[in-house]
Amino acid sequence: MSGHIVLASNPFRDEGLHAALHCAELLRSCGFEAVVAPIFADKYEGTLPSEEPLYDLKEAAKDAGLLVTFGGDGTLLQAAQRILGSEVPMLGVNLGHKGFLTELSADEIELLPSALLAGYSLQPRMMLYAELLRNGKVILSGHALNDVTVNGIVNTIRLAAYGDEEPIMEFGGDGIIVATPTGATAYSLSAGGPLMEPDAENILITPICAHTLTARCFVLSPKRKVMVCPVSLGERKAVFSIDGSEPVALQDGDIIRVERSPHVIHMARLPGKGFYETVYDKLSDR
Numbered sequence: 001m002s003g004h005i006v007l008a009s010n011p012f013r014d015e016g017l018h019a020a021l022h023c024a025e026l027l028r029s030c031g032f033e034a035v036v037a038p039i040f041a042d043k044y045e046g047t048l049p050s051e052e053p054l055y056d057l058k059e060a061a062k063d064a065g066l067l068v069t070f071g072g073d074g075t076l077l078q079a080a081q082r083i084l085g086s087e088v089p090m091l092g093v094n095l096g097h098k099g100f101l102t103e104l105s106a107d108e109i110e111l112l113p114s115a116l117l118a119g120y121s122l123q124p125r126m127m128l129y130a131e132l133l134r135n136g137k138v139i140l141s142g143h144a145l146n147d148v149t150v151n152g153i154v155n156t157i158r159l160a161a162y163g164d165e166e167p168i169m170e171f172g173g174d175g176i177i178v179a180t181p182t183g184a185t186a187y188s189l190s191a192g193g194p195l196m197e198p199d200a201e202n203i204l205i206t207p208i209c210a211h212t213l214t215a216r217c218f219v220l221s222p223k224r225k226v227m228v229c230p231v232s233l234g235e236r237k238a239v240f241s242i243d244g245s246e247p248v249a250l251q252d253g254d255i256i257r258v259e260r261s262p263h264v265i266h267m268a269r270l271p272g273k274g275f276y277e278t279v280y281d282k283l284s285d286r
Contacts, residue, residue, distance in 0.1 A: 003065025004033040005116075006088070008057055008079045010071030011038055013095040019070045021052055023093070023109055030113040035060050039071070039078050057082050064088045066268060068112070072096025073146075073186070077243050080145045080265050089122055091268040098282050100185045103270055120268045123199050125182045126222060127261035130242055134254050142242040143261045146183035150228055150256065151175035151208070151247070153237040161205055162227040163220055168205065170231065171215035175208040175238070178226055178258045185279070193217045197275060198267075203260070226258040 005027055009020035020036050027034040036052055037060040061067055061083040069076045069092045076092040083090075092102030093109060104112065130148040131141035150159060152174050160170040179188040181196040184204055189195065193206035194217060201222045207215040220226070230238055230250050239247035240256055 003063055003088075004035055004060075006055075006057070006060045006064045006067045007034055007036045008067055008069045008075070009036065009038050010069070010075040010078070010095075011040060013071040013075060017052075019093065019095060019106065019109060023068065023070070023112060024052070026110065026113050027116075030117065032113065032116070037061075039069075039075060039082070061086050061088050066091060066116070068093060069102075070095055072099050073101045074244060076101045077145055081143070081243065084143055084263055087266065089120075089266040089268040091120070091270075100278070100282050101182070101267075103268065115270045118271060120270050123267045123269050125198060125265045125267055126180055126201050127263050127265060128178065128180055128203070128258055129261040129263075130178070130256060130258045132240055132248065132250075132254060132256055134251065140240075140248055142245065143263055144183070144243045145180065145265055146186050146243050147177050147179035147188060148243075148256070148258050149175060149177050149187065149241050150230070150250070151239055151241075153239060155236045156209075156211065157233060157236050157238045158231040159207075160229045160231050162229075163218075163224045165225075165227065168218055169207065169215045171207055171210045171212050173207055173210040173212075173215065176228055177204075177206040177208060178228065179204040179206065185283070188217075189283075194219065195279060201260075203258070222260045224259070228256040228258070230254060 007020040024034040037055040037057040067090045069079045093104045094102035128144045131138045158172045161168045177188045181200040182198050184196040188206040191206045191208045203220040205218045233252045238250040241247040
């Protein structure tokens, strides 16, 4: 592997950066160059360890050979947003709960150097590009590795979804999810959507608690341009979010457009456990 390794720790999960600093020590002892670039470091000025130089994540990712995140799926999603456009592969260490996107658990950190020396494969993951239009103007846009969501607040809302301007569904319910295959194991799965292999290339539309039997999940071609429109919100409240980011309140007449992003995230996969075994381990009731 060429290039240095960036250790992107979430201080909310990795208190005092203990896991990241321990991993840095392990990697350096095996001849790897490692730098620590915490996510949300700006929120912890003066409280993080001073003996280890800390780097800006976006800058540290330039010319890196690998980016390792410490936290959960949310941490990996945050890191993916911050290095958007970079070709650096990502690998997650789970310090949270399910951690479906992560490759290693907290008690497997010791295995990372030997696993990297043995080599890893790269798995490209498609992303989505979404924009919110209001009165014909784009007021918010972004890229999603998991999903784009519209949710009603307190009350149900009515939504219409289109593919290349052709009607797909219109229903009343709690909301709608437009997901990537990576996001198929996240919110979409909880809403009754199908599992998909993460390196597939499709756009997934999943209604949330639809109040009709005719609103069903659709798996679309990655070439489709999806449009989601709130229908007659009135006094009802709805919000729009990209990969779990800060939700934005919607208004009547707003249009959400979603299509395949030109960006791709490369996930580093270590030898051993495959997708189906991971599904069983993390999604079963054991």
